[in-house]
Amino acid sequence: MKRFNIVGTDVPRTDAEAKARGTAIYTDDMKLPGMLYGKILRSPLPHALIRNIDISRAASLPGVKCVITGEDTPKIKYGNWRLFPETQDEYPLAVEKVRFIGDEVAAVAAIDNDTAEEALELIKVEYEELPGVFDVDSSILPAAPVIHDYCPSNISVNRKIKYGDIEKGFAEADYVREDTFTMQSVSHAYLEPCSALAQVDLDGRITLWTSTQVPYIIQCLLASTLNMRENDIRVIKPFVGGGFGGKMELRAWEFCAAFIAKKTGRPVKFTLSREEEFLTGRRRHPMKIRSRVGFKKDGTLVAKDLRIQLDGGAYNAMGPTATFLCGNFGAMLYRYPNYRFHGEHIYTNKPPASAMRGFGAPQSLYATEIQMNLAAEELGIDPIDIRLKNAQVSGDKIPDVATISSCGFIESIKAVADMSGWKEKRKNLKPGQGIGIGCYSFISGGVFNWFNTQYPFSAAEVRAFSDGTVHLLTMASDIGQGSDTVLKQILAEELGLNMGDIRITSADTSMTPQADLGSWGSRVTLMAGNAVIDAAKKIKERLFGALSARFNLNVIHEIECKNGRVQAVTRPDYGLTFGEAVALVQKANRGEPLVARGSYTPRGKGLVTPAFGFGAQVAEVEVDRQTGLVEVKQMWTAHDCGTVINPRSVEGQLAGSIQMGLGYALSEQFVMDGGKTLNTSFVDYKMPTAADMPPSQVVHVDTYEPEGPMGAKEAGEGLASPTAPAISDAVYHATGYRCMDLPVTPEKILEGMKKD
Template sequence: MSTNFSVVGKSLPRSDARIKAVGAARYCDDIIRPGMLFGKILRSPVAHAKILNIDVSKAKALPGVKSVITADDTLKIRFGNWRLVPESQDELPLATDKVRFIGDEVAAVAAIDKDIAEEALSLIKVDYEELPGAFSVDESMAEGAPVIHEANPNNISLQRKIDYGDLDQGFADSHLILDNEFTVHATSHAYMEPCSCVAEYDHDGRLTIWTSTQTPYFVQCLLAQTLGMRENDIRVIKPFVGGGFGGKMELRKWEFCAAFMARETGRPVKFTLTRSEELTTGRRRHPMKIRSKIGFSKDGIILAKEFTAYLDGGAYNSMGPTAAFLCGNFGGMLYRHPNYRYNGYHVYTNKPPAGAMRGFGAPQALFVAETQMNMAAQELGMDPLDIRLKNAMVTGDEIPGVAKISSCGFKESLLKVAEMTNWREKRKNLKKGQGIGIGCYSFISGGVFNWFNTRYNFTRAEVRAFDDGTVHLLTMASDIGQGCDTVLRQILAEELGLEVKDIRLTAADTAVTPQADLGTWGSRVTLMAGNAVRKAAAEIKEQLFKVVSMKFDLNVIHDMACKDGRIYAKNRPDRGIDFGEAVRLAQRANRGDPIIGYGSYTPRNKGLVTPAFSFGAQVAEVEVDLETGAIEVKEMNTAHDCGTPINPMSVEGQLEGSVHMGLGYALSEQFIMKGGKTLTSTFLDYKIPCAEDMPPGKSVHIDTYEPEGPFGAKEAGEGLVSPTAPAIADAVCHATGYRCMDLPITPEKVLKGLGKL
């Protein structure tokens, strides 16, 4: 591994930092087009009902209203991200015969201003025949439960299985068996920028849509499908996006409505959701009921594990099928599980659909798995650190039929975080009310799976080199705030021996950037798009090396280098020229053809899950007020392995964001629901941790090199959200004796656990 990098590994400021800091970045809702209309969605006020009749005549008659649509105006084509399994595509752009949750989209209005659009909504009359609803997996799976989708009479929309080894033998050989049920709750992505889009239809019949999305290509394809248009007639542009966390990776119904009504009216149409719409009807993290049975030998070696998850999917599949699979994958990760069986059931309920959210099934699985490791340590009289070290995966380990671990710094992370926090000492010697606890994680660096059934490479890059010493990188990789615009430029600059400022970037515009890229999710971008960029750079270098070699009449055995803005023979640095000059010569040799390189990446021979796994360990220190149950997280320390960090400052930012989100998941964030109604409709009651709640803490990066990653890099943004809740739960248990098995850990639960309430 070479560490002699010029640009990679440097904490360079993000290329979007300044424009965002000064407030000049234009997000979707900032876009104003001539003659633009404002759209609003009419949502179902009931959780489960037949639609008997919709009367839009009064709304249409309201002055200023330019379009009112219901399902009957549309082609009624089902859609969903799981194109590989068409029967999983269970959503329609607008509800037809039935509504299935409070917030289900029934009609849409476009008017000359927002107030008129709002007023028009109140003039639409919908007759519903209410049906009984089911609001938990238990209610949905009960005998005689209301059927939410006719195609799934038992309300289970799909089942995922993982099975290897001999489970019965493993349990038979076990000295200790724990068999526990856990529940984990739904949380909101709570991205800073609510969803927004502007659609415009031009005289040539092309539809352009600016949208706050993680996946421009998905939007393009699924819009084409639902509108009955050709993919290439639709142009999707991603402006600055204020966060996604998995909540913006599908075609959303207002995107369809904006496009449909722009085509119908010939005027641009904008939709921007309110925060309250986001909180009460938007996608959320899957609540789950998980049963985990695990067997250990006398000295704490895992012998068998049976993991069963019931995902409360809400009214539609959304990204549930993927979450169901990843939950099972991460139920059996981190440690060697010789015998493992997973069954995951995706269950429909009459609630807002759950979807992808940072961790994608892993935070739920790891809360359970890590809590159970801590329980087992307690039962066996072991230090939670030691039981982990005994079972930890190492480089080269295989998950049968699923994946091979190509790099793993897990044990090193465990030892490091223990050293950083003085773990062994503190675990023995804290006062009552004080606690220290541990949680660990692993995550994927992008998925190998192709549920979207793309016909293209997973990612692709185009690099154009210019004789002024600059290059232009074109990619559909989508920066949604995580920083890939900067990281991909760093990778390209490193490859070509240039500086980041020499790289111009055009990204995430389906009309001009190369087809295609699956978008930003599953921590895939740095590894996958990074590899595509490296390959494109290699094609550029190949062309430039030729002309430099010819110019200096170099012996064929010479190795060539790109560094510090020059192309030269490695062992004879004097024999070289500036990058721009090399481009000029190459273009001359091409008789004018520009110097362009293409690169693409699709994982090959990487099993079923991912090209590379990240690992890490986190330690929480808490203080619990034993009278009020209030929990204060005093410190949060982390040691983690993300391969080579391309931009350490960006990794640090991801870590802090993860701790913040994990803190909310563990302690304060939850949807309070009554039947199908979400009562926590604003940030006053949907409680995200504030700056003052953030604990101090350090993070240490464990140095590993991932052979499949660009410059050895792998996942850094998503996995870190998983260890926080189990670490805090363990610390609370250490402080009080109360072991939380149903998130979030509220003061009331603590006091109940202590018998004080």
């Protein structure tokens, strides 16, 4: 394996000190002179026509500077799938109709928060309530209320994947089973509520600071929704307090801040309350998954027929992508020679579901993994063995789904079986104790570029200076995952510099090179990392040429950037400091600055992703047979993320994934009464605390991804998938209760145990 100096070491996060001191500025920490405070009026009804809105009392309240409704806006719909304009189904403020409890109806800006809140209460909206639908089965009935006129079926997206011959596959099977799984909706529950601050300049151009994962997408969609030119909008991403997929679309408050700033000439800030976040916020898709699989007697998979219905809520949001992806993930992990998928994205009168860590994988892979265990038991094969028999390997290709260039899946399964003492424990645990397994595969960024731009997938600019420092500009968005640090590590490694020699400016659309679709789908390390390397290589070419001329080097000499120097590999005395070499290049170019642009676009890697991460996880649990309470005693994880660029960060991603997966498995769910979310606080939404976390052991399987920067690929998002099936399987092992409808609650366990 290639040795690195900075990549692969525990470099402390470069933003950590500012965060530790409390000096890191998040959007809601900002205040501008003359700033107004914005608040949003939301629909109290799940489905209704707006008959009239009377804003007169609110507008005349002293201190209120602006009140807007949908009628005041340009009435342009937005949505992330702008390649397919019919899927753009959302107005920033409702026009004529509301479709979920929390749909944005009006916005107020006032001199302070208290006044803005008071004004909301003075807006009078007359609604004509319509019947609503709250689950996918009712929504697709012929007589169901139509939620969007353009879509009478309420099915907004159909996605199909097919390869091999499914009928022939099942005909060859010795054993076929069909199961239905359902999954609940859960919250991203990032700690920082969404916030946006807009300012307008003398020319009418807008600057928007916003808590987002996707500054460039916000820039484009805000421009089109305001009917402005893209580059008349500048989006700056300050520090962001977590996203997990929940901050990757243009949202009403971003539009309202910009629109009102333009209207009033004053800066406007909107910050959501936690109650708004829970009551109306984006969430992970509830899904209904019907999966039919066929095996040979010896456990070899021959066919899979997968049907998934996504409960999308009132708008598409990122649902089309989730519909696309859950079918791809259904084809991952194991070799299905014959595969068919049909996914439907279905509207209901609930808060829109959208992207959330794993993006369709946690649901799809829960079904895969539990069904694998069900089949293994019937076939009399150990769950580990049936996985090893069918596991995908490097070089596997699935038409339209995957080209797997590196894969440490088998190694991961073996490692996790060893670490956990699987063979012994699966046989010999006491009543109430159990171990279970869950596996995952995940993408390293999407190739399915629905966003449709003329730009590369990611870009980086490197400016080199004669004082030996460099400035990296990138639109990659650090939302807490540590991408600024990782990109600096990659650049420092490539240019032979120290971390302290690099300044980074990230995610300011007026300064950082266009474009980058932001932080989602685990794209940053691989895609932005490759763009950084591309830019660095161009800088090096220039430095090497200058050095070669300066020392009259024979062209066969290899030159390197190392330890702050640029030098001939075999004759380091033929060398200069990095800064001297930069000065030389600049002199040779009559003062031109030394700047290079790099980019990355995956080519010839299929339609899904340039690289896949893999891994396996085992959970050990103890279930109280009186109360049904589950205690997770230990987690073991072995995973393949290619080269580990920052071990501490990868381990932090893993531990964070386990926290989220533990909640998904056991305690987290939105409790709904029709269209109303009932649990709207952290007291009622049960997220694991420090005391709930099990001990955890991890092995990074040693792989090298040829498409990745220095061999790296996805880490952290895929890990959102294996925890729930592993815990669920362990609960089955402990109690005999097999959970087909997440989460695994004590009530379900006790009920399930009674049936035995």
